[in-house]
Amino acid sequence: MPRSPIRAPKPTLDLTDHLFVFRQPIPGELASGSDTGSEIPFPPVPETIRSETVFDNDRPLEIEVGSGKGLFLTNESGRNPEHNFLGIEIIHKYAKHSAARLVKAGRSNAKMISGNAEPLLADRVPAGSLEAVHVYFPDPWWKKRHRKRRVVNEGSVQSFLAALRPGGRFHFWTDVLDYFEATIEMIAEIAPEFGVPIPEEKAPSSHDLDYRTHFERRSRQNQIPVYRVRYEKK
Numbered sequence: 001m002p003r004s005p006i007r008a009p010k011p012t013l014d015l016t017d018h019l020f021v022f023r024q025p026i027p028g029e030l031a032s033g034s035d036t037g038s039e040i041p042f043p044p045v046p047e048t049i050r051s052e053t054v055f056d057n058d059r060p061l062e063i064e065v066g067s068g069k070g071l072f073l074t075n076e077s078g079r080n081p082e083h084n085f086l087g088i089e090i091i092h093k094y095a096k097h098s099a100a101r102l103v104k105a106g107r108s109n110a111k112m113i114s115g116n117a118e119p120l121l122a123d124r125v126p127a128g129s130l131e132a133v134h135v136y137f138p139d140p141w142w143k144k145r146h147r148k149r150r151v152v153n154e155g156s157v158q159s160f161l162a163a164l165r166p167g168g169r170f171h172f173w174t175d176v177l178d179y180f181e182a183t184i185e186m187i188a189e190i191a192p193e194f195g196v197p198i199p200e201e202k203a204p205s206s207h208d209l210d211y212r213t214h215f216e217r218r219s220r221q222n223q224i225p226v227y228r229v230r231y232e233k234k
């Protein structure tokens, strides 16, 4: 199913407090991050990602990998103002769109990073520091030879596990049964500290944006089954 187009935020909307840009250096390229073109003004990601460096306070930090249009971050940061929420989205225009949504909603406890979540989780998040990692409806990469591109893979699961505090949560929802089953099996094998998956229920929806994410809305409106679990680190 194709994704619906998104509108670019108004250029007058100031996103600088809500959007960091992370660009991995490309060998041979100057360290200026020139692949973001004229959009360099967004601040770079702090060397260490924690509430103190990103939000200037010490509240529990939850990270969402692949935020898409930012519905989860916007809703959840409103519901839970005592926590901080950081979304990481690799497609710049979606990261900007999500940041704009957070600005418009007046959220001071949620921000976006435009960039690849995998190296950020592996290298910049201190061990045992996160309250939760959320991955909702990751790109399926159906073809067998492309499966190694899946964002939930052996390496990222190890990073999530290391980054979470004891008792911290990893939420994984998808509508791709094969992805779901392969992930459950892989976690049981390589990350027993996550224990058994805990089923999560779909919440009743009272209005058109009252879903966990845009992809959850799309699946539910099209009667596509969704597989939802949570792990809690031992």
Ligand SMILES: C[S@@+](CC[C@H](N)C(=O)[O-])C[C@H]1O[C@@H](n2cnc3c(N)ncnc32)[C@H](O)[C@@H]1O
Binding pocket: 065, 066, 067, 068, 069, 088, 089, 090, 091, 094, 115, 116, 117, 118, 135, 136, 137, 138, 139, 151, 213, 214, 215, 216
């Ligand atoms: C299928 S969409 C789902 C978006 C949203 N989670 C939802 O449920 O509506 C998956 C998103 O993950 C993003 N993504 C894929 N790989 C990523 C990575 N390595 N780091 C950050 N975002 C990534 C994609 O650009 C895309 O926006």
